[in-house]
Amino acid sequence: MTSTGDRAADITFRGVGVSYPGGVRGLQDIDLRIPAGEMVAVVGLSGAGKSTLVRTINGLVPITEGEIVVGDRHLPASRGRELRELRSEIGMVFQSFNLARRARVIDNVLMGRLHTAPTWRTLLGAWSRDDVELAMQALERVGIVDKAYVKAGNLSGGQQQRVAIARTLAQQPKIVLADEPVASLDPPTSHTVMRDLERINAELGITVVINLHFLDLARRYGRRLIGLRGGRIVFDGTGEEADEQVFADIYGRSLTGEDVLEARAQL
Known part of the structure; x- marks a missing residue:
């Protein structure tokens, strides 16, 4: 698989806000630039806006204020075909995997090629x-080619x-978004998955934006951390700069075992 670094795109938030029905604010006044090829961890309490921020990048959550620019594409201006083209360039990894469990592994992976394959090939599996x-x-690349023909x-x-x-x-994306990708996994497996994402970023030059709850993972794998609280950015810096006081500012309280993967595993 060849590098996609030359195809990578910047992500820019300009005055972005998200309001839900009933007046609930998901994001407020987000100004942020993520250069192409960066690996960013987004951290904060549940309800802080982490998933909302990640999902605005590919339009899964529509923004109600400001704009997001991905490469040369603008949200919310992108509609219809342009939005589908944008999403074809942005891969998404979900907490719940979203696999067809009865299908073979190889067939699940080939779903990443749907945007390029003729309809007749996808219908016939040809x-x-x-x-x-x-x-x-x-x-x-993720170390499980031996499972290709297993359900x-x-x-x-x-x-x-x-x-x-x-x-x-397989989608050959410019950007990979990962929304709580290790929330349901044990510590050793969590590190394996995070190393896969880290390697993809380093070797292929793909921008990776990960929404994480566990602070030790965020510091270990996110070369840049974005801290959200109440839908606003309250920290933007490196993992080394994110000491316990910084996390206390992000979370509005002292850290607990629930915030650290290794400690939570022992609870």
């Missing part, structure tokens, strides 16, 4: 040799998440 090769390379539902949670990452890689 994927091109190039698409299959790309899918196998993606599985090799996805027979895999462990960590393996299923790695299939989901491979599916995203």
Whole structure:
């Protein structure tokens, strides 16, 4: 799988806000630039706006104020075909994996090629040799190519998440968004998945934006941390700068075992 670094795109938030029905504010006054090829961890309490911020980048959550520019595409101006094209360039990894559990791993990964394949091929499962090769390379990159012809539902949670990452890689994205990708995984598996994302960023030059709750993971893998509180950015800096006082400012309280993956595993 070749590098996509030359295809990477900046992400810019300009005065972005999100309001939900009833007047609930999901995001407020977000001004932020994520340069192409950066790996960013977004941290904060539940309800702070982490998932909202990540999902605005591909339009899954519509913004109600300001604009987001991804490369040369503008949200909310993008509509219809332009929005579909934007989403084809942005891979998404979910907490719940979103796999077809009864389908083989290789077939799940090939779903990342839907935006390029003719409809007749997808309906018949008659994927091109190039698409299959790309899918196998993606599985090799996350270390589970040996599971290619196993049903996805027979895999462990960590393996299923790695299939989901491979599916995203097969899409050949400019950006990968990961929304709480390790929330349901044990510590060793969480580190495995995070190392996969770290390697994808470093080796392929793909921008990676990860929404995380666990602060030790955020500091370990996010070269840049964005701290949200009440829908606003309250910290933007490096993992080294994010000491316990910084996290207390983000969370509005002292840290607890629930905020640290290794400590939570012992509770």
